[in-house]
Amino acid sequence: MPSPESVNIYGEITSNFSRRGVIDAMNMIVCVKQVIDPEAPPASFKVDPANNKVVLPPGVSLVIDPYAEYAVEAALRVKDAHGGRITALSLGTELVPEVIRKPLAMGVDELILLEDEAFAEGDSWSTAYALAMALRKVGDYDLIFCGREASDWDAGQVGSGIAEILGLPSVTLARKIEVTDGKVRVERVIDDGYEAVEVSPPALITVSNEIGEPRYPTIKGIMAAKKKELIIWKPADIGVEPSQVGSAGRRTRLLKLFQPVHEGRCEIVGGESPEEAAANLAMKLREAKVL
Amino acid sequence: MAKYRGVMVFGEAKDGKLAVITTELLGCGRKLANDLGQEVCCLLVGANISSLAQEAIAFGADKVYVVDDQLLKDYQTDSYVSVVEQVARQVVPGVILLGQTAIGRDLAPRLAFRLGTAVTTDCIELAIDPDSKLLRQTKPVYGGNAQAIFTCASYPQMATVRAKAMSPLERDESRRGEVITIKASLDRQTIRTKVLEKVVEEVVGIKLEDAEVVVGGGRGIGSADGFKQLEELAKILNGAVGASRPPCDNGWVPTSYQVGLTGKIIAPDLYIAVALSGSSQHMAGCSGAKNIVAINKDPEANIFKQARFGVVADWKVVLSAFTSKLRELLAE
Numbered sequence: 001m002p003s004p005e006s007v008n009i010y011g012e013i014t015s016n017f018s019r020r021g022v023i024d025a026m027n028m029i030v031c032v033k034q035v036i037d038p039e040a041p042p043a044s045f046k047v048d049p050a051n052n053k054v055v056l057p058p059g060v061s062l063v064i065d066p067y068a069e070y071a072v073e074a075a076l077r078v079k080d081a082h083g084g085r086i087t088a089l090s091l092g093t094e095l096v097p098e099v100i101r102k103p104l105a106m107g108v109d110e111l112i113l114l115e116d117e118a119f120a121e122g123d124s125w126s127t128a129y130a131l132a133m134a135l136r137k138v139g140d141y142d143l144i145f146c147g148r149e150a151s152d153w154d155a156g157q158v159g160s161g162i163a164e165i166l167g168l169p170s171v172t173l174a175r176k177i178e179v180t181d182g183k184v185r186v187e188r189v190i191d192d193g194y195e196a197v198e199v200s201p202p203a204l205i206t207v208s209n210e211i212g213e214p215r216y217p218t219i220k221g222i223m224a225a226k227k228k229e230l231i232i233w234k235p236a237d238i239g240v241e242p243s244q245v246g247s248a249g250r251r252t253r254l255l256k257l258f259q260p261v262h263e264g265r266c267e268i269v270g271g272e273s274p275e276e277a278a279a280n281l282a283m284k285l286r287e288a289k290v291l
Numbered sequence: 292m293a294k295y296r297g298v299m300v301f302g303e304a305k306d307g308k309l310a311v312i313t314t315e316l317l318g319c320g321r322k323l324a325n326d327l328g329q330e331v332c333c334l335l336v337g338a339n340i341s342s343l344a345q346e347a348i349a350f351g352a353d354k355v356y357v358v359d360d361q362l363l364k365d366y367q368t369d370s371y372v373s374v375v376e377q378v379a380r381q382v383v384p385g386v387i388l389l390g391q392t393a394i395g396r397d398l399a400p401r402l403a404f405r406l407g408t409a410v411t412t413d414c415i416e417l418a419i420d421p422d423s424k425l426l427r428q429t430k431p432v433y434g435g436n437a438q439a440i441f442t443c444a445s446y447p448q449m450a451t452v453r454a455k456a457m458s459p460l461e462r463d464e465s466r467r468g469e470v471i472t473i474k475a476s477l478d479r480q481t482i483r484t485k486v487l488e489k490v491v492e493e494v495v496g497i498k499l500e501d502a503e504v505v506v507g508g509g510r511g512i513g514s515a516d517g518f519k520q521l522e523e524l525a526k527i528l529n530g531a532v533g534a535s536r537p538p539c540d541n542g543w544v545p546t547s548y549q550v551g552l553t554g555k556i557i558a559p560d561l562y563i564a565v566a567l568s569g570s571s572q573h574m575a576g577c578s579g580a581k582n583i584v585a586i587n588k589d590p591e592a593n594i595f596k597q598a599r600f601g602v603v604a605d606w607k608v609v610l611s612a613f614t615s616k617l618r619e620l621l622a623e
Contacts, residue, residue: 038572039570042436042593045436045571124409124410128404154430154434155400156400160397164404170397189393191393193547195489197367197484199485210539252443252444253441259436264595266595269600275608275609275612278604278609278610278613279612279616281602282616282617283620290582291561291621
């Protein structure tokens with residue numbers, strides 16, 4: 001737990017006892033990422049092979065990463081139950097205001113952006129490092145939430161990386177989170193079910209989709225989000241050199257980015273009616289010795 | 292980096308046996324080690340796991356390191372990261388391979404950051420670059436819409452590997468290897484989490500990841516009732532039922548039915564995909580199927596791109612006719 005006298009970046013006294021009166025009211029930070037809409041049709045997906053980059057196809061929008069939305073939802077549920085405060089933290093470049101403000105519209109209290117060219121094109125290492133340094137600057141937190149992975153690079157490392165850098169315990173792949181008497185019970189998804197794990201704050205939790213659908217922002221929430229002053233931090237604000245973050249801070253090298261080719265030789269089985277087509281399909285599978 | 296040598300496979304046990312993923316990693320690790328002219332070892336961490344060491348050797352390990360301690364009975368991030376870190380600093384492998392499993396997903400990133408190196412998760416192909424001798428790591432990205440090849444600038448080079456992406460070696464009991472026991476030296480105080488309970492969902496019939504025939508349903512199935520028709524077909528074919536994410540998120544089927552990037556990885560002989568669009572995220576879990584059959588009313592659905600046979604029509608009509616015809620054929 002943070003010391004009782006700590007004051008956060010907003011100049012507020014942040015002790016659990018003096019500010020909130022109850023120990024289960026948590027100070028929470030959620031890391032969110034802006035990505036290309038992963039629900040866009042696969043046919044629209046394009047890679048620029050010369051530059052090893054993904055091209056944003058026309059008509060496809062940028063969104064908050066779906067797993068990060070589950071993380072926001074997880075934090076909001078803890079706040080609904082026990083009170084507390086939620087800050088969203090996002091690292092990126094060319095962040096779209098309407099997109100990146102969505103956590104605010106969902107009910108998050110503050111939004112901090114690490115927005116600078118220096119943060120661009122990092123890998124899990126340099127991204128986790130920058131986020132960890134920003135979290136260290138925020139200082140006062142009980143729980144940090146991340147999505148289990150982001151839908152662009154599907155790495156699933158940044159959460160654990162932040163925890164390691166900050167020396168915090170981590171519980172990954174959460175499907176349910178309950179706070180009781182200052183302790184956190186996390187159900188985490190395992191291969192054939194789940195396990196319940198207990199951890200004491202401060203801790204980092206990565207959230208899986210099993211937590212349940214994120215809430216929709218209300219009209220009131222959207223209006224309030226528009227008026228919120230955003231906090232923007234540059235590398236110097238979090239005490240890092242540009243060479244430690246983004247592409248300069250990478251530990252991995254991307255040699256090649258390409259789209260796998262599918263042969264696309266599907267034999268469409270027809271018939272006079274759907275019933276006949278279905279019967280023909282069964283015969284085909286028999287002929288082809290698939291069955 | 293001369294001092295970093297050999298390939299280390301982080302082994303897992305399942306139901307008291309060496310997990311299939313570990314045999315796959317040993318098969319892959321053996322090949323990489325041969326290409327490097329080095330050894331492959333297996334690290335076994337847990338409680339009462341010493342008996343699996345010979346099995347790891349039979350599947351290709353030159354050496355097996357065993358850390359057997361009651362404190363390691365349950366997987367916990369703090370204890371396992373600490374033990375594997377300790378062994379990695381002692382053995383100094385050039386490559387560490389883990390499975391993309393519940394344990395591997397949690398352990399690998401944290402271990403990489405602890406060791407000051409990077410990991411590429413969910414690899415489907417690994418090779419030694421003939422010139423640089425670096426590990427070329429291929430992984431699907433953007434939910435499977437693209438693939439990326441990475442190398443790592445620091446040692447040890449680490450990767451987690453997707454289930455069923457690699458082939459195990461033929462089990463050979465005549466293979467010889469060395470078993471080395473390492474003490475855990477764990478301080479209970481440093482384990483900051485406590486496992487309260489473990490709930491394993493009972494599977495009736497064949498397990499999804501082991502089934503030779505899988506019938507998968509998507510958003511288009513529309514209800515829990517709809518899945519009963521899929522169960523019926525699966526039963527006739529002695530197969531299992533799976534689903535894409537929407538039916539799981541909607542509670543029509545248990546979340547353990549999910550096939551895909553964040554669910555189960557299957558590679559059956561036959562996958563019958565019903566009312567399922569074939570999103571890249573889903574295909575990531577079933578593209579290893581030998582034959583995919585698609586039933587979907589949308590002729591533009593992505594699933595037809597990867598299917599061998601397809602029927603374009605309402606699944607409800609097709610499925611019942613298909614099921615009765617199959618009954619007829621199988622009775623012959």
